[in-house]
Amino acid sequence: MNATAEMTAAGAASANAPARNNIVMDCQIDKVFYGDFLAVRASTVPIEKNKITGFIGPSGCGKSTVLRSLNRMNDLIPIFRFEGKVTYHGQDIYDKKVDPVVVRRYIGMVFQQPNPFAMSIYDNVAFGLRLNGFKGNLDERVEKALKGAACWNEVKDKLKNSGLSLSGGQQQRLCIARAIATEPDVLLMDEPCSALDPIATRRVEELMLELKEKYTIALVTHNMQQATRVADTTAFFGVDISQGSRTGYLVEMGPTRQIFEDPREKLTGEYVRGEFS
Numbered sequence: 001m002n003a004t005a006e007m008t009a010a011g012a013a014s015a016n017a018p019a020r021n022n023i024v025m026d027c028q029i030d031k032v033f034y035g036d037f038l039a040v041r042a043s044t045v046p047i048e049k050n051k052i053t054g055f056i057g058p059s060g061c062g063k064s065t066v067l068r069s070l071n072r073m074n075d076l077i078p079i080f081r082f083e084g085k086v087t088y089h090g091q092d093i094y095d096k097k098v099d100p101v102v103v104r105r106y107i108g109m110v111f112q113q114p115n116p117f118a119m120s121i122y123d124n125v126a127f128g129l130r131l132n133g134f135k136g137n138l139d140e141r142v143e144k145a146l147k148g149a150a151c152w153n154e155v156k157d158k159l160k161n162s163g164l165s166l167s168g169g170q171q172q173r174l175c176i177a178r179a180i181a182t183e184p185d186v187l188l189m190d191e192p193c194s195a196l197d198p199i200a201t202r203r204v205e206e207l208m209l210e211l212k213e214k215y216t217i218a219l220v221t222h223n224m225q226q227a228t229r230v231a232d233t234t235a236f237f238g239v240d241i242s243q244g245s246r247t248g249y250l251v252e253m254g255p256t257r258q259i260f261e262d263p264r265e266k267l268t269g270e271y272v273r274g275e276f277s
């Protein structure tokens with residue numbers, strides 16, 4: 001792709017983005033590399049307050065890379081390099097003065113595989129609070145987080161049992177409780193239901209819809225139905241193979257209904273109709 005086409009693509013992505021009021025995070029990617037590999041190019045992804053923004057697209061288009069860029073989780077990968085800007089309430093989180101640990105306190109994360117720590121249910125939820133030197137009533141905060149993650153009734157009588165003793169769906173809700181215990185502002189969810197059965201998936205989807213009242217959510221999902229069920233806004237990423245490599249980029253972003261029923265880009269329509277994966 002030549003420079004003009006690249007600029008046009010970036011411009012189109014911005015033009016298709018939602019109105020800029022209520023933007024909590026604004027991710028303006030110039031280039032993202034793993035070593036010499038250009039994984040994602042020019043893409044602007046605004047994240048709106050108290051909304052669920054879904055990231056969809058074929059495998060390897062950079063959905064997780066973009067999501068993990070939103071709380072500097074990729075910094076843990078030595079060969080990762082981010083060129084661009086991610087603002088959180090106007091502050092560039094990649095500014096040299098910003099501590100990534102503090103970033104992750106405000107912008108929490110839930111992963112694909114439920115990953116409770118090998119400790120009690122209570123200690124799992126209390127973990128981040130203790131790490132941050134929380135001085136308030138720990139029992140109250142643990143209960144509040146477990147209630148917020150819709151698992152209090154299932155675990156309230158066995159808080160000392162290991163988090164690993166729970167079912168997959170309960171483990172994932174425990175991980176959500178752990179993520180919200182420190183009361184972040186934004187929750188990044190990377191395919192949180194991919195390891196769950198349909199019933200547990202439905203519970204977590206219902207929970208996401210409840211959580212968005214309080215939190216802002218960005219969600220990577222492979223499941224088109226899930227995106228239509230829960231996402232207010234959907235960002236569709238594609239893979240550009242024109243330079244002989246596979247580079248992800250934002251093709252189009254907009255209200256979920258429009259992306260699925262009346263997309264602006266031909267590629268988006270082909271993808272949401274299942275014509276390629």
Ligand SMILES: Nc1ncnc2c1ncn2[C@@H]1O[C@H](COP(=O)(O)OP(=O)(O)OP(=O)(O)O)[C@@H](O)[C@H]1O
Nearest residue numbers: 034039058059060061062063064065066077246248
């Ligand atoms: N730690 C890493 N080191 C090197 N390359 C990586 C790393 N993580 C991701 N990549 C590469 O970056 C590109 C984007 O990967 P990413 O996981 O963000 O895509 P994705 O759209 O989330 O994929 P999937 O849907 O398969 O999970 C891929 O080509 C992938 O191989």
